[in-house]
Amino acid sequence: MMKLKQLLAAAICIFALAGCSALERTEPVRTPQTIITAHVTTEQVKQAIINAGQGRDWIMSVAGPGVINATQNVRKHSVTIRINYSEKEYTIHYVSSVNLLASDGEIHRAYNHWVNNLDKDIQKKLAVLAASPQ
Helix, strand or coil, X not given: CHHHHHHHXXXXXXXXXXXXXXXXXXXXXXXXXXXXXXXXXXXXXXXXXXXXXXXXXXXXXXXXXXXXXXXXXXXXXXXXXXXXXXXCEEEEEEEEEECCCCECCEEEHHHHHHHHHHHHHHHHHHHHHHHCCC
């Protein structure tokens, strides 16, 4: 009976520790900076960013030359980013969020997932543009 109690206590501790690691939902805010190696114009980069964002349900708005603001709303969560771009590179900057546990350079890991997906989609759009005949 004593061994069963010890075994049960050990199992409870293991499950409790596993549950604690699941609660660690934040990670450092990612700021992708991507160098563009393809020969594309600034206008093509702008269109690639807008199209990639819209494809992922980001609300995209041009804020000025070389700057696009984007907002993602998912359930009760919202994030706003700023994308600075040129024909040579683009950078995705965190601006603000709601319900994403943002604090001290950390944010809910979903943010990094959304931004990684956006970055990959922009790169794909640029690759297609570079491969198409001018």
